[in-house]
Amino acid sequence: MNALGNRWVRGALVVAVIVVALGLPIVGTPYLIDVGTLVLVYIMLGLGLNVVVGYAGLLDLGYAAFFAIGAYTTGILMDDAHLAFWWTLPVAACFTALSGVVIGTPTLRLRSDYLAIVTLGFGEIVRIAATNLTFTGGPEGLYGIAHPTIGGFVLRSPQALYFLGLAFVLVVLAGSYNLARSRLGRAWLAIREDEAAAQAAGIYPVHSKLMAYVLGAVFAGAAGSFFAVKLTAINPSSFTFIQSVTILMVIILGGMGSLPGVILAAAVIVVLPEVLRAFDQVRMFAFGIGLIILMLVRPQGLWPSRIGQIERRAVAVSEASAAAGVAADAAATTE
Amino acid sequence: MNLLEVRNLVTAYGSIEALHGISLDVADGEIVALLGANGAGKTTALRTISGLLRPRSGEVWFAGARIDRRPAHDIVRLGLTHVPEGRWIFSLMTVDENLRLGAYAEPRVPQAALDRVFTLFPRLRERRAQVAGTLSGGEQQMLAIARALMTRPRLLLLDEPSMGLAPVLVRLIIQTIAEINRDGTTVLIVEQNASAALRLARRAYVLENGRVALEGPSADLAKNERVRQAYLGVGAPLRAQG
Numbered sequence: 001m002n003a004l005g006n007r008w009v010r011g012a013l014v015v016a017v018i019v020v021a022l023g024l025p026i027v028g029t030p031y032l033i034d035v036g037t038l039v040l041v042y043i044m045l046g047l048g049l050n051v052v053v054g055y056a057g058l059l060d061l062g063y064a065a066f067f068a069i070g071a072y073t074t075g076i077l078m079d080d081a082h083l084a085f086w087w088t089l090p091v092a093a094c095f096t097a098l099s100g101v102v103i104g105t106p107t108l109r110l111r112s113d114y115l116a117i118v119t120l121g122f123g124e125i126v127r128i129a130a131t132n133l134t135f136t137g138g139p140e141g142l143y144g145i146a147h148p149t150i151g152g153f154v155l156r157s158p159q160a161l162y163f164l165g166l167a168f169v170l171v172v173l174a175g176s177y178n179l180a181r182s183r184l185g186r187a188w189l190a191i192r193e194d195e196a197a198a199q200a201a202g203i204y205p206v207h208s209k210l211m212a213y214v215l216g217a218v219f220a221g222a223a224g225s226f227f228a229v230k231l232t233a234i235n236p237s238s239f240t241f242i243q244s245v246t247i248l249m250v251i252i253l254g255g256m257g258s259l260p261g262v263i264l265a266a267a268v269i270v271v272l273p274e275v276l277r278a279f280d281q282v283r284m285f286a287f288g289i290g291l292i293i294l295m296l297v298r299p300q301g302l303w304p305s306r307i308g309q310i311e312r313r314a315v316a317v318s319e320a321s322a323a324a325g326v327a328a329d330a331a332a333t334t335e
Numbered sequence: 336m337n338l339l340e341v342r343n344l345v346t347a348y349g350s351i352e353a354l355h356g357i358s359l360d361v362a363d364g365e366i367v368a369l370l371g372a373n374g375a376g377k378t379t380a381l382r383t384i385s386g387l388l389r390p391r392s393g394e395v396w397f398a399g400a401r402i403d404r405r406p407a408h409d410i411v412r413l414g415l416t417h418v419p420e421g422r423w424i425f426s427l428m429t430v431d432e433n434l435r436l437g438a439y440a441e442p443r444v445p446q447a448a449l450d451r452v453f454t455l456f457p458r459l460r461e462r463r464a465q466v467a468g469t470l471s472g473g474e475q476q477m478l479a480i481a482r483a484l485m486t487r488p489r490l491l492l493l494d495e496p497s498m499g500l501a502p503v504l505v506r507l508i509i510q511t512i513a514e515i516n517r518d519g520t521t522v523l524i525v526e527q528n529a530s531a532a533l534r535l536a537r538r539a540y541v542l543e544n545g546r547v548a549l550e551g552p553s554a555d556l557a558k559n560e561r562v563r564q565a566y567l568g569v570g571a572p573l574r575a576q577g
């Protein structure tokens with residue numbers, strides 16, 4: 001009965017999300033469309049980090065670094081080399097993948113807490129480098145980044161950029177969905193459950209983890225490229241440690257490993273502070289309280305993944321199932 | 336040449352040595368049992384052979400290749416698969432996903448291997464879509480063996496496959512292992528249930544405190560007074576067949 005109620009709620013939510021996502025650019029004000037576009041950016045970032053944290057179980061505390069590398073790659077190539085937006089995407093993918101390999105290769109062999117420390121440091125290094133180098137524009141960053149074009153049509157209006165973001169999100173969403181069900185996705189799940197048993201099945205954990213780390217980096221790079229042309233100006237203040245934590249919050253709030261969870265949580269993380277603008281003085285304080293209340297009410301996340309649900313239930317019913325197992329074996333003896 | 340040759344294997348956990356130089360052979364097509372009391376080093380031996388542990392010294396040769404410095408995921412690809420003790424399966428995945436994972440080393444899931452596994456364990460076919468953690472203990476052990484078979488191993492290492500199972504299921508598992516062996520897979524099995532293991536295996540090794548204390552044909556060991564007292568219980572009826 002509870003499950004049925006849940007299914008209705010979920011179905012209604014999916015319909016609501018699709019209606020809002022398509023209706024917003026048609027009926028929304030430019031301000032609302034901009035808020036919606038920011039939600040799309042956080043969905044991309046959340047989906048990317050979800051590959052690293054939710055699928056592969058690695059803690060990354062400097063994820064904004066890859067977001068920055070994507071944004072600066074696109075910004076610099078368009079500003080200085082006058083490259084078209086679309087040509088900057090593969091370059092950004094290469095740069096983010098390369099930095100993922102450079103950071104991941106030495107650290108993924110170590111215990112996971114080292115990865116958290118190294119990624120934290122990497123996030124700060126990238127931000128500080130962007131602040132101090134001249135070709136990144138220093139603290140002021142880059143501005144006047146050109147608008148992307150599609151066959152001579154310039155994507156300038158909030159609506160056009162919103163739809164570009166939506167297209168990015170759909171690609172990343174499809175990629176995430178398929179990854180979870182791929183051979184690699186099963187390997188990640190196996191490693192999370194029991195690394196030795198995974199190895200005994202022929203999985204090389206370091207390699208699988210590196211793949212997750214690099215794929216996550218590329219997703220963030222794509223989000224960064226889009227972010228750069230959406231805002232037409234970027235500076236280091238968008239790529240702080242707090243940004244990394246905010247993205248991490250999206251997947252924790254949504255429910256680890258859950259794609260619908262990321263979408264809902266990205267909306268909450270972006271929209272809640274906007275709603276609270278009326279209470280300017282206490283806005284971020286109220287935001288924090290709101291998130292804490294949400295986590296207390298739904299510790300499993302807004303929309304937990306199948307695996308996450310099983311994990312929680314497994315703890316609750318381990319004793320009951322042990323008894324059931326004995327009963328089932330007893331039944332087998334009478335077969 | 337034997338399929339598996341272990342020479343003077345020494346394995347330690349930190350400064351504590353668990354294996355003090357064991358040697359054993361498994362010929363192609365055999366079932367060999369590894370017996371011994373709790374803590375004798377049986378699990379350590381299997382984990383070292385399959386690459387999950389690094390030996391301090393000694394050699395492991397499999398199908399003519401030296402494997403004691405190779406990582407576990409490589410050794411699987413050579414055709415040596417280990418069904419570890421205790422936590423056997425990925426409990427959060429379905430039966431089907433577990434089996435697919437077993438074939439991880441191959442680019443495509445081999446249909447022939449899947450068919451063979453379902454012939455051996457019809458109950459797994461019925462429960463394909465079920466989450467493995469909700470299977471009974473006996474079904475979980477079947478799944479663990481089935482997943483290992485998905486790698487199409489030449490040599491299967493089994494660590495206490497009958498642990499914690501009802502007697503009827505122990506018999507079923509043992510029968511299935513014999514069937515797997517008849518199909519051409521060589522087996523090295525660790526068992527607490529010594530009488531069952533001696534009936535199943537052609538030859539056996541007895542480990543005591545990290546050393547090989549006894550070895551020989553199962554029939555001889557089953558008659559050995561020391562084995563009977565320590566592992567079969569004094570005065571246990573002799574049921575070993577030559």
Ligand SMILES: Nc1ncnc2c1ncn2[C@@H]1O[C@H](COP(=O)(O)OP(=O)(O)O)[C@@H](O)[C@H]1O
Nearest residue numbers: 348351353371372373374375376377378379380
């Ligand atoms: N992870 C470990 N760390 C330290 N000592 C261990 C570990 N695993 C096993 N041992 C020790 O190694 C010896 C052999 O253990 P094991 O191989 O598990 O024996 P068996 O499988 O025959 O019961 C025992 O003395 C045990 O206490």
Ligand SMILES: [Mg+2]
Nearest residue numbers: 377378379420
């Ligand atoms: Mg053991």
